[in-house]
Amino acid sequence: MDMLDPVIIWLPFAHDPDAPRAHVRELGHQASRAAFGVAVAAWQSAHGSSAWRDAVIEHDAQGAPRIAGHRAAPFVSIAHTRGLAGCAIAAPGAPSVGIDTEPINASGIPALRALAEETGESRLPWNDDAWPLRLWCAKESVVKAERIGADALGRSLRIEHVGAIKDDGTQNVVVRSHRDRVFAVVTAVVGDHVRAWTG
Numbered sequence: 001m002d003m004l005d006p007v008i009i010w011l012p013f014a015h016d017p018d019a020p021r022a023h024v025r026e027l028g029h030q031a032s033r034a035a036f037g038v039a040v041a042a043w044q045s046a047h048g049s050s051a052w053r054d055a056v057i058e059h060d061a062q063g064a065p066r067i068a069g070h071r072a073a074p075f076v077s078i079a080h081t082r083g084l085a086g087c088a089i090a091a092p093g094a095p096s097v098g099i100d101t102e103p104i105n106a107s108g109i110p111a112l113r114a115l116a117e118e119t120g121e122s123r124l125p126w127n128d129d130a131w132p133l134r135l136w137c138a139k140e141s142v143v144k145a146e147r148i149g150a151d152a153l154g155r156s157l158r159i160e161h162v163g164a165i166k167d168d169g170t171q172n173v174v175v176r177s178h179r180d181r182v183f184a185v186v187t188a189v190v191g192d193h194v195r196a197w198t199g
Helices: 021-047 109-119 131-146
Strands: 007-012 057-059 065-067 076-081 084-089 098-103 158-165 170-176 182-190 193-198
Touching: 007 021, 021 057, 021 076, 021 084, 065 076, 076 131, 084 098, 084 193, 098 131, 109 131, 131 158, 131 170, 131 182, 131 193
Parallel strands: 076 098
Antiparallel strands: 007 084, 057 065, 076 084, 098 193, 158 170, 170 182, 182 193
């Protein structure tokens, strides 16, 4: 593992597709906490023991997750959706990390397509049918890395470049953020979900 790479853990979890949204959200929270525990162990294996090894996740005033009680702890990002949760912990000294995931059959795809038509982002060389979710998850991962609120459908973020889909199914995307910073984001379709991460 490169010392600059974040630790990223994805954990599938069972759920009833017809269950109430609040129930699925609680399952996602539980799975995210479990993913955090696995990520902490993996981070320590890669980077050595830490003072925050027994810490828990808390959320700041904007709702962004952080490692509780340790100012020097690395950045952390969590994500969950129906059937999948994830946690990323930044490498030592890395300024940020962000992840996101959505189910491949998410209900908001038509709205994402329509917005991408308006912005011209639909004309980028996405090369697969999952591109609206790759676009959305890439932007959301940047929002989480920036730790600022997202506007509706990410209108103030822009996809500036889309790479070719690689043999492993990943596609690199360049996103310009709210703060006019540029992020390299990796997107992937894995099973029934689209995943994205930047760090």
